[in-house]
Amino acid sequence: xxxxxxxxxxxxxxxxxxxxxxxxxxxxxxxxxxxxxxxxxxx
Numbered sequence: 001x002x003x004x005x006x007x008x009x010x011x012x013x014x015x016x017x018x019x020x021x022x023x024x025x026x027x028x029x030x031x032x033x034x035x036x037x038x039x040x041x042x043x
Contacts (some may be wrong), residue, residue: 004010013025013036025036 002011003014012027014022015025017023025034
């Protein structure tokens with residue numbers, strides 16, 4: 001497991017936007033606070 005220390009940049013996280021295009025979630029919120037919600041489907 002990779003543990004982030006204070007000041008360590010977050011690695012790039014690729015995701016699919018609501019319009020179907022791919023993008024880097026970390027770069028799109030650079031300099032701001034963000035919450036990422038993950039949906040795993042049926043439990």
